[in-house]
Amino acid sequence: MPHTKNPTPETPTPTSQRRRRVRLAAVAGVGALVLTALVAGPAHADHPEVSLTGSDFEIDTNANLKVDDATPPSLDWASVEENRQPDLASGSGDDSFGQGSKEDTEVPTVVDGSIPPNKSDLKNFGTYLEEADGGDFLHLFWHRVQDPSGTTNMDFEFNQSETISGNDVTPDRTEGDILIQYDLAQGGTNPQLFVAYWLTDADFDGTAVTKADCVAANAFPCWGLRADLTAAGDATGSINTTDIPAADSDGLAPLVPAGQVVSARTFGEATVDFSAIVGDDECVSFGSAYLKSRSSDSFTAAMKDFIAPADVDLTNCAKVIIHKQTDPDGATTSFDYTTALVTQDDGTDPSFSLSDDGTQEYDNVFFGSDLTVTESAPPSGWSLIGIDCSASVGVTPSSTDLVTGTVTFDLDDADDVLECTYTNQAKGTIVVEKVTSERFGAFDFTSGSLPDTAFTLTTTAAGAAGKDANTYANLTPGTYDVAETVPTYWNLTSATCDDGSDPASIDLAAGETVTCTFVNAPEKGSIKIVKTRKHAAGGSGDQPHADVTFKVTGGGLSQGIVVTTNAQGIACVPDLVVSGLAGNYTVTETVPSGYVALSTNPQTAAVAESAADCSNTPAGATKTFANMPLTNITVSVDSQVPGGTFSSIECDATIEAPDTDPDVSLSDQLDDPSVTIQGLQPGTYSCVVVIDP
Incomplete structure (x- = not known):
């Protein structure tokens, strides 16, 4: 049969505004909790139940372990995988608490020995956390050897610490540990459930408490803030009033030999509204639980049998894990993140920063819808190239936006883990x-x-x-x-x-x-200089002229280049930047003594790309220079009789003698005249000599 669901809880408000319901009622000294009791779910016509509204788990009026409802969703111990812990075998080897250990004894003493018949000799206990639409529900069962006479009390202790205490069996107690009392007064069949919290001093989660809040000890540390869960409608329970056949016992009774049963009044179960005992404003996590028995209504009565702690994973929050990877690996750049989360430690919207291989983990994120984690705009030189949330458990993001760097998701289960890797690539x-x-x-x-x-x-x-x-x-x-x-x-x-x-x-x-x-x-080119001369001894025509010096300037040359012609009368000037970039060059001959230039000197050369050995120098960069040898003429008069005659000499060639004018007769000279004409190119010259007696 379906159970009525409670509305979905509202998104938690900031921590400073939230309080645990049960705790506040107890602190205020209210005798009966000021809460609306949860009404038990309707029972099937032939299967009465006292299940809590909102839970799909069957708490049968006559407790059992099998699903009896024909209409799902329905749960019972045989259909879930609970945390089940057996006790040591009954007898002298069974462990128990001794030396007067009480509930408030911080480190109870563990001893060995048989459990008396009038005490509850425990066999098994189990826990299971149901995460339903109507909230989280903690289900408990205990199983004992026989139905003892008198008052029976079962206490389930839930511890947060994983550190084992001095007795090497039970964990150290931490403020906020929970004790759920399952009381069956006077051998009754109607359990009453209570909760108490371990108090260490006068401050409990920011709420002032006093020693008067202790259940019995009136001294810290103690179990305190005791509240009646049954009266508040936050818990329900029952025991089996008839035998449970082995086939329906989910393994509590052996199938062999045949006829084995879980005897009447040796199995009890309960459901507790988990949010009611841990609150919806704090993330709590319990890692172990164990069961113990008392045979008195008095909270100060000595404890006897117990079942050693079993590992459990009870929490009312989910996890968010963000990893950072960079390409290339090992970058030290920091990337900033903002969130729309509610966490116990940080309040709302925690932010953080990560660099390569860094991880930010929140294991205290309250449930909610449209939660987000956003990577801020990456630093200059970086881009976000991937968001991989495939490692998540129980969570599928509703959206993953690379442009905004935002992952949007819901958390509604204590097993939910949003685990995403953001990958940034350096530009x-x-x-x-x-x-x-x-x-x-x-x-x-x-x-x-x-x-x-x-x-x-x-x-x-x-x-x-x-x-x-x-x-x-x-x-x-x-x-x-x-x-x-x-x-x-x-x-x-x-x-x-x-x-x-x-x-x-x-x-x-x-x-x-x-x-x-x-x-x-x-591009480079060359200038080819061709030098010729007239030389009678070498034959007619132009002859190569060796050892003639030329200087190439212009074209951006800072000093100019000086070259000398070889035996063939050639001088090659290589490795010159082409005139298209450098401009034209000037080639100037140093005319050798005894020669006159027959060609223009200097000459302009336009260099184009060509071979460095002048093998293909274009015409514009091939420059020919021709020279002519010069001759000197000397005409003189030598009178045999000194002063005997006067003579004059007149020539039609230019006379280069420094003291003679070629246009003036020398007849005025008193002595024998002599005329020298220098630097004459080949040709015919005439001189008139007049002797005057």
Whole structure:
């Protein structure tokens, strides 16, 4: 049969505004809790129950372990996997509490020995946490050997600490540990359930308490703030009033030999509204539970048998775990996160930061809908490339948004774990460098993938000192390209990237900086100088003229280049930047003594790309220089009789003698005249000599 569900609990308010219901009632000294009692679910016509409203678990009026309802959802011990813990075998080897240990004894003494027949000799206990739409419900059962006479009390203790106390069996008690009392007064069949909390001092979860709040000891530490769960409608329970056949006992009774049963009044079960005892404002987690018995209504009565603690996992909160990964690994950059969570420790909306391989875990997140974890805008140079929540348990995000970095999800189960890994990738940088080995200039580039599809780099001098570069940062890792449009009069001598990539396919990894350098050299050519002369001894026509010096200037040459013709009358001037970049050059001959230049001197040369050995020097850079040898003529008069005659000499050639005018007769000279004419090119010259007696 279906049970009536309670409405879904509201989203918790901030911690300062929330209180545990049971605790407040007890602190206020209210005799009966000021809560509306939960009405037991309706019973099937032939199967009466006292189950709590909102729970699907059957608490039968005559307790048993099997599902009796024909209409699901229905649960009972035989249909769930509870935490079940058996006791040591009855007899002298059974352990128990001794030396007068009471409930308030912080470290009870553990002894061995048989349990008297009039005491509850325990066999098993079990716990199961049901997470239903109407809330969380803690189910308990106990199982004992026989039905003792007199008053019987079962106490379930739930501990938060995993540290074992001095008796090497039970855990250390921590403030807030819970004791649920299952009382059967005077051998009755109607249990009454109470809860008490372990108090260590006058402050309990921010609430002032006094020693008067202790159940019995009137001294801290103690069990205190005792509240009647049954009266509040926050718990219900029953025991078996008839035998339970072995086949229906879920293993509590052996099947062999036949006829075994769980005897009447040896099995009891209960349901407790878990939120009522732990509150909906605090995350609590209990790691162990154990069962003990008292044979008196008095809380100060000595305890006897117990079943050693069993591991349990009882909590009213879920987990959120966020991992951080970076590409490349090992980055120290910090990434910030904000959340829309409610946690016990941090209140609302905790925030945090993570770097690579970091983890932020909240194991105290209250249930809620549309909860979020958001990575803030990544730092410069980073992008969010993945959010993987596949490791989550019981949680499927309703949305995962890479653009906003937000995961949206619901938590409604204590086993829910949202576990997500955020992966951030470092962006890369590409640097395009332009270097000219000589001179300088402007160079155009194109790309199909860089932010600039076309750009120009201009060098200002040769080498690294005059280089130009563009830097492209914040690039998503991938493949990029860049190419140079080689200008006229330049040659691209190398195009390399420092990571080994081809500039046409640059493989940019996360966080990498790749520098691609394009080196250009100007086109080069040569000037060929051809030097000839007239030389009678060598034969007729032009003869090669060796050892003649020329100087090449202009074209950006700072000092000029001096060359000398070889035996063939040739001088080659290689490795000259073409005139298209450098301008024209000037070739100037140093005319040798005794010669006169027959050709223009100097001459202008326009250098085009050509071989360095002048094997294919174009006409514009091939320069021919021709020289003519010069002759000196001397005409003199020598009178045999000193002063005997006067003579004059007149020649039609230029006379270069410094004291003679070629246009004036020398007849006025008193002595014998002599005329020398220097630097005459080949030709016919006449001189008239007049002797005057």
